[in-house]
Amino acid sequence: MADKAFIKMKFLLLTFFFCVTQATLNAQQLDKRLLDEKVKLIDSTFRFKQTMYVINGIPYSAADSVTIDSVLLANGFKYLVSIDILKEAARNLMHNNNDVILVTFAYNQKLKRKRELFRTVRQRFVDNYVSFSQHFFTDAKDPVLYIDNLLIHHTEAKEKLKGLTLKSVYYIDYNDKAVSTEHYGQNAKNGLVRIWTAPK
Incomplete structure (x- = not known):
């Protein structure tokens, strides 16, 4: 009897979870x-x-x-x-x-513009980090990097950019001016790079 009550409770919880998740997605x-x-x-x-x-x-x-x-x-x-x-x-x-x-x-940018931005952006990432746990350099030069709306950790940004090809890039939004450090973190003083990859 206890097992049936447990199964019923589990079903109700899963149903509730599904409804909340669906409502969140719809929102x-x-x-x-x-x-x-x-x-x-x-x-x-x-x-x-x-x-x-x-x-x-x-x-x-x-x-x-x-x-x-x-x-x-x-x-x-x-x-x-x-x-x-x-x-x-x-x-x-x-x-x-x-x-x-x-x-x-974001839209599929023209190849010439995308190539120029891609080259410029890659040249902006010059900081060399040796491990994930390493803190920002006090004189860090790298801007903040987002790929597909995901913040890339400062120690991985350079490598993530190297892993992208021009063909895999859909759109680049590059701001070389300082942006809000409260919103984007310490490296925001160096600008913001947002890249969207080609839809699969």
Whole structure:
């Protein structure tokens, strides 16, 4: 009798776990509603007045919410590069009275641009570490490296880059300026490299 109760309890726990996991995965899908929430986090004063969404260079009006959802869901968080908001001065330059939300997703970059970035990025990783447990050098030169949205440990960054080929790289986002050390860690003072590999 105790075994049946145990099996029933185990089944209920597994069902609960599955439901929670599924809800979490569903919550991670990028749609217009979630994008708008992210925009509010970036700028709490953003009013969404006659908002235009520009996704990888293609403009959509806020009324096209079904199309916007479709485009966002097709790309997802994995390939999200940036969300930017055009302030009033920038809008005036575009001769546009709309609020503008710019969304960039990784795409298969042109070979020439990818080759230039790949060469530049590889040259930026010059620190030599001998073991995984080694701390950052006080005069470290390497930027922070993410591959497919995963932070690469500073001691492995150079080797991980060597393991990539130009053919395996889909998109490179390189910022040679300092980024937030609170968000990205000590080497953020040296910039940020984000690489997406070709979809399999």
